[in-house]
Amino acid sequence: MSALPSTDPALSASATSARFDRGHTDDLMSFLAASPSPYHAVANAAARLEKAGFRQVAETDAWDGTTGGKYVTRGGAIVAWYVPEDAAPHTPFRIVGAHTDSPNLRVKPLPDMGSQGWRQVAVEIYGGPLLNSWLDRDLGLAGRLTLRDGSTRLVNVDRALLRVPQLAIHMDRSVHTDGLKLDKQKHMQPIWGLGDDVHEGDLIRFLEEEYGLDEGSVAGWDLMTHPVEAPSYLGRDKELVAGPRMDNLLSVHAGTAALAAVSATGGLPYIPVLAAFDHEENGSQSDTGADGPLLGGVLERSVFARGGSYEDKARAFAGTVCLSSDTGHAVHPNYAERHDPTHHPRAGGGPILKVNVNNRYATDGSGRAVFAAACEKAGVPFQSFVSNNSMPCGTTIGPITAARHGIRTVDIGVAILSMHSVRELCAADDPYLLANALVAFLEG
Numbered sequence: 001m002s003a004l005p006s007t008d009p010a011l012s013a014s015a016t017s018a019r020f021d022r023g024h025t026d027d028l029m030s031f032l033a034a035s036p037s038p039y040h041a042v043a044n045a046a047a048r049l050e051k052a053g054f055r056q057v058a059e060t061d062a063w064d065g066t067t068g069g070k071y072v073t074r075g076g077a078i079v080a081w082y083v084p085e086d087a088a089p090h091t092p093f094r095i096v097g098a099h100t101d102s103p104n105l106r107v108k109p110l111p112d113m114g115s116q117g118w119r120q121v122a123v124e125i126y127g128g129p130l131l132n133s134w135l136d137r138d139l140g141l142a143g144r145l146t147l148r149d150g151s152t153r154l155v156n157v158d159r160a161l162l163r164v165p166q167l168a169i170h171m172d173r174s175v176h177t178d179g180l181k182l183d184k185q186k187h188m189q190p191i192w193g194l195g196d197d198v199h200e201g202d203l204i205r206f207l208e209e210e211y212g213l214d215e216g217s218v219a220g221w222d223l224m225t226h227p228v229e230a231p232s233y234l235g236r237d238k239e240l241v242a243g244p245r246m247d248n249l250l251s252v253h254a255g256t257a258a259l260a261a262v263s264a265t266g267g268l269p270y271i272p273v274l275a276a277f278d279h280e281e282n283g284s285q286s287d288t289g290a291d292g293p294l295l296g297g298v299l300e301r302s303v304f305a306r307g308g309s310y311e312d313k314a315r316a317f318a319g320t321v322c323l324s325s326d327t328g329h330a331v332h333p334n335y336a337e338r339h340d341p342t343h344h345p346r347a348g349g350g351p352i353l354k355v356n357v358n359n360r361y362a363t364d365g366s367g368r369a370v371f372a373a374a375c376e377k378a379g380v381p382f383q384s385f386v387s388n389n390s391m392p393c394g395t396t397i398g399p400i401t402a403a404r405h406g407i408r409t410v411d412i413g414v415a416i417l418s419m420h421s422v423r424e425l426c427a428a429d430d431p432y433l434l435a436n437a438l439v440a441f442l443e444g
Helices: 022-033 038-051 202-210 246-262 294-305 310-318 365-378 398-405 430-443
Strands: 068-074 077-083 093-099 104-115 118-126 139-147 152-162 191-194 218-227 232-234 240-243 271-277 321-325 352-354 383-385 408-413 415-417 424-427
Touching (some): 022 240, 038 246, 038 271, 077 246, 077 294, 093 246, 104 139, 104 202, 152 202, 246 430, 294 310, 294 398, 365 408, 398 408, 424 430
Parallel strands (some): 093 271
Antiparallel strands (some): 104 218, 139 218, 232 240, 415 424
8 A cells, every 4th residue: 555645643634634654653663662561651642642732630630621632641541532612511522442551471569589599570470461472582671660658650671681581492392292381370480680599679679779769769569571672664665563562552552643633623523532541451440441430430521521411421422432443363374264264354454343243342333334434534444353253252442331331332453463472563554544544533
């Protein structure tokens, strides 16, 4: 597919629809590299929205009915919205939903351990990572520290600090016949140094020193490992992108860019919203997850701040549509039989519409029509994805959003390979095609 006219990847817009090109994909790679944790992803999305004129509002403050762009953050989640000048209290919302978390290895409350002269960090498996992809990778450490005064500090040791070493073939000859078998508890604890003496508090003292904090000032932490290898273009013609956390920061980045773009246009018939949640990979049941109260509370308060009543809220929600954007499965050239024989989404073919009649995805026929109209307006091709009937189907925040808020929801995304690997793969054009479709959707 030929590139669209060159535009600013962060803020571009035209009278009808923002037009992103390969510059958007360049910016995506920067976003991935700078967002090793959900907390960093939220901070980076907020910075982009601030540049577009949005302002942060606190959940503890009284909200007013002023127009313009606003956002709230809570831990690893962000909800942002733009109120047009002529918006009524009952004006419906157009929502792009996504999630900020990715499967990885997360540090335990007592992280310092060791054995046989090796110093190790105790980790717990978060979500459903492909464990083998974490072996023999140079890993950094990132996340959030909570200090004794209640403040938080983002940290990112973005250098080769830890490594999960694989057992040598000489000591596991059966790996070629029986396959690699990893015990999550015994085999996935990374090493980070040498020594027989393990002292409680070593890892946190190391981070305090790294960030110039007083010893003992850290009271709590939410830390996780990440690969330090940078995202990169791949292939003969650089038509592919390889990088970490595409599931689902690719959608968070596209949704942020699309919301910033539509905020620069006038006459919007809907209130455009970005809702990027945490904890999708382990069920979404948290105060920052899609099954929590964050989105509903923000939308409701927005209605009431503009002088609306319960009736106005009911009318607004009844006319609201959400696109739940998450990565999906491109047909795998080495395992094509694992896919549905009549639905083979291809990398580079545009975003995918996800369908499952058992409601693992929220898409129905009317939702398909909404997404098809947005893609047509944006000049973007789209593809359909269904699972092979013999394969269990994954799920997203889509059905949760639909059931919790009574909002019509459509599941979409970008087709990738190596989902839940430490390093995933997509076509270089698909991220900006998704962003263009999201702009058209938000514009209505």
